Amino acid sequence: MDNLTVIVLAAGGGTRMKSKTMKVLHPVCGRSMIGHVLAAVQAMEPQRVVAVVGHQREQVSAHILQLMPDVVLAVQEKQEGTGHAVRVAMESVDVGSGTVIVAAGDTPLLEGESLRAFAQEHEAAQRAVSILSGVVPDPFGYGRVLRTPEGDVEAIVEEKDATDEQREIREISSGILAFDAAFLAEALPKIGNDNAKGEYYLTDTVQLARDAGLTVGAHAIDDVRQTEGANDRAQLAELGKELNRRIVTRWMRDGVSVMDPATTWIDADVALSEDVTILPGTQLLGATVVGEDAVIGPDTTLKDCEIGAGARVVRAHGELAVIGERASVGPFSYLRPGTQLGVEGKIGTFVETKNARIGDRAKVPHLSYVGDAEIGEGANIGAGTIFANYDGVQKHRTTVGRHAKTGSNNTFVAPVTIGDGAGTGGGTVVRRNVPPGALAVSGGPQRNLPGWAQRSRPGTAQAEAAESARWDTGPEVGQGPSGGEES
Numbered sequence: 001m002d003n004l005t006v007i008v009l010a011a012g013g014g015t016r017m018k019s020k021t022m023k024v025l026h027p028v029c030g031r032s033m034i035g036h037v038l039a040a041v042q043a044m045e046p047q048r049v050v051a052v053v054g055h056q057r058e059q060v061s062a063h064i065l066q067l068m069p070d071v072v073l074a075v076q077e078k079q080e081g082t083g084h085a086v087r088v089a090m091e092s093v094d095v096g097s098g099t100v101i102v103a104a105g106d107t108p109l110l111e112g113e114s115l116r117a118f119a120q121e122h123e124a125a126q127r128a129v130s131i132l133s134g135v136v137p138d139p140f141g142y143g144r145v146l147r148t149p150e151g152d153v154e155a156i157v158e159e160k161d162a163t164d165e166q167r168e169i170r171e172i173s174s175g176i177l178a179f180d181a182a183f184l185a186e187a188l189p190k191i192g193n194d195n196a197k198g199e200y201y202l203t204d205t206v207q208l209a210r211d212a213g214l215t216v217g218a219h220a221i222d223d224v225r226q227t228e229g230a231n232d233r234a235q236l237a238e239l240g241k242e243l244n245r246r247i248v249t250r251w252m253r254d255g256v257s258v259m260d261p262a263t264t265w266i267d268a269d270v271a272l273s274e275d276v277t278i279l280p281g282t283q284l285l286g287a288t289v290v291g292e293d294a295v296i297g298p299d300t301t302l303k304d305c306e307i308g309a310g311a312r313v314v315r316a317h318g319e320l321a322v323i324g325e326r327a328s329v330g331p332f333s334y335l336r337p338g339t340q341l342g343v344e345g346k347i348g349t350f351v352e353t354k355n356a357r358i359g360d361r362a363k364v365p366h367l368s369y370v371g372d373a374e375i376g377e378g379a380n381i382g383a384g385t386i387f388a389n390y391d392g393v394q395k396h397r398t399t400v401g402r403h404a405k406t407g408s409n410n411t412f413v414a415p416v417t418i419g420d421g422a423g424t425g426g427g428t429v430v431r432r433n434v435p436p437g438a439l440a441v442s443g444g445p446q447r448n449l450p451g452w453a454q455r456s457r458p459g460t461a462q463a464e465a466a467e468s469a470r471w472d473t474g475p476e477v478g479q480g481p482s483g484g485e486e487s
């Protein structure tokens, strides 16, 4: 397209959302509504994009600029209708000749391909105005497309201005229109506001073009949901469900197995690879990326995570975490930002991690908190270990060396370093560095006080059991030096 201008209308209040957040900023499938529209617009590679803002314009402008830094923002101080909004937009840029597309900011299912096909047909037919229309079962609220008995488009009449007979018409204007730029510039000042709403209707341009003997036409879109807007939260949820269904279906066509599409939620910007399997109750959000053959779920939420090929993530909640190839996570793991797990590593059951680099083949299998830590490759952290990273004022780091094996129920009081190949006994509180290869034990040797139960709890079941016990276990020594678990 030679000289394409797109105007996105986003000045209206969206009062039916009943929200302190502007309508077009409400999220659906990982983007704001207007974010979806801008993505579709961007796909057409237009020469310029103008966004018309009004209500809560600081918030809306900042958001739009973030998504599209080279956008032109036009401010419509008072919302006097779509015709007025487009006039404000046209006054803020030098469009010249070419094509102008007008779209609304609240149609999250809109696709770039549809806009492109619409614009191409408009240009090929050399029309002054084209309407992206649709035939819907319930046309209430929409502008109706009026046609002559020969089928030529005559005008668009708005719901409130329509006769009962006109209200029967099921071909509606989606609100997306294409214009010859020169015609639009001439027509805008001629639009009046003598109508039921007292607004300047952009749709009046159709009649104006007809009156001037110019060509007008409508391009009916089969997939009308693409042009549907959400006015309240119930409609937004409906559109969100439909958009999710489309995204999930697309991934299945691209080689992803989804056991239960109805309980699988995938945001628009997620990237998956072939032979990924997603089990029920899984949400893949934000910019999450999943590598080949990985299996995610059931009951897992991952936001902005990177999951390596062949990894397995079961019943986990993760944000900004990077999981290595063939690594294993869960069940019941909480991966907080800055978690990095190496190749074939393990973050196991009831384990919380944060700002933690866990090396290749290193394992934290059970019931642990790992915060602000560096764990070397092949290390094994015993069950129930707490990386005590916070002294009440500051956070500190713990380093565990390569192939270190630490005992169960340890506390590592940061800052502290456990050297390569070192070990710790069960229940150790590590407050001082452990040199490579050393075994750290704390708490002193165990003392047994013989006959304690019989003496201090006479007559109880406990004392009875002690009294009648056969005891041929031998020396008072436990099994291994460290009491560590490796399973």
Ligand code: UD1
Binding pocket: 009, 010, 011, 012, 013, 052, 076, 078, 079, 080, 081, 082, 083, 084, 085, 104, 105, 106, 141, 142, 143, 144, 156, 158, 172, 173, 174, 175, 200, 201, 202, 203, 229
């Ligand atoms: C509009 C169309 C109608 C179409 C329908 C599709 C007109 C007159 N009517 O009606 O034919 O069937 O969309 O949804 O165009 N806006 C501004 N500034 C304004 C007024 C509106 O930016 O002064 C924006 C709104 O924020 C919204 C869009 O324009 O994004 C459409 O406005 P809205 O008031 O919702 O128009 P409808 O009555 O739905």
Ligand code: CA
Binding pocket: 229
């Ligand atoms: Ca509307």
